[in-house]
Amino acid sequence: MEILQTKLGADHPDTLTSMANLALTYRNQGRWEEAEKLGLQVIEARKMKLGADHPDILTSMANLASTYTNQGRWEEAEKLGLQVMETSKMKLGADHPSTLTSMADLASTYWNQGRWEEAEKLELQVMETRKTKLGADHPDTLTSMANLASTYWNQGRWEEAEKLGLQVIEARKIKLGADHPDTLASMANLASTYTNQGRWEEAEKLGLQVIEARKMKLGADHPDTLASMANLASTYTNQGRWEEAEKLGLQVMETSRWEEAEKLELQVMETSKMKLGADHPSTLTSMNNLAHTWNSMDKKTEAMDLMQTCVRLTEMKLGVDHPHTRSSLLALDSWQK
Structure with a gap:
């Protein structure tokens, strides 16, 4: 970034790209103030250089909105997210991948605030458009389906969450494989849906499958494996199966680095x-x-x-x-x- 600033100038597109990349690095380290400061500089410079509605500016605005989201600054994240979404719709079209990403990001901002109806409305639009545009089994479509299922889950709408969760699992098995981390994550989510309905046998069966697959794929001491073991122990506890719960809990404890x-x-x-x-x-x-x-x-x-x-x-x-x-x-x- 420093070399490009000296060589090409502070407002050159390549310089601004390097600044945006550094801002992203700061964001991934949780260095929010530095990420925000650099992100704002990139936005202002790109506005002057490229115009307020240029795709590159929308990307940098979306990145800054994400920085706000990670800090829980919901109003600022929402305001910026809405701008990105509306401009993307006008500039790129309602079904453009970037527009759909901005809609999904805004839905996530609503989701994190527990604004389920607003999140659901946007997630439905994203899911339906991606089905039409990319296909029902495209990874992005399946991700949006999983997000919507999670929104249903958080509202206690178990039947809808289950129906969508099953679709995601079957499609991911075919598309990604039965032992892919995304497939296993969706299976774990469905097991959780069963648990919340008191459907213990189904929750146990699915939970065991996830544990065995994660052990083989990720190893017995991987955090995801241990999390699935802890979830199954919770299922046993809820049924009063104390010995099995204790046995599984001890395995997790012995494997985990608790401190x-x-x-x-x-x-x-x-x-x-x-x-x-x-x-x-x-x-x-x-x-x-x-x-x-x-x-x-x-x-x-x-x-x-x-x-x-x-x-x-x-x-x-x-x-x-x-x-x-x-x-x-x-x-x-x-x-x-």
């Missing part, structure tokens, strides 16, 4: 509290995760205290009947037995 996990999860939780607020959905998720880690480390008192706080805040933020509230309550209930 490192605890340290990271504490950092995530504290940063989320400061940046997003104590009752933000992402903060609540990090609290839930840390509580489970403490329970697995036999820090029972700390785990229950944190989970009680998590339940109280989740009830206030998302409602008593929300899947996340019910899941936290089930965990807390099982720990108290």
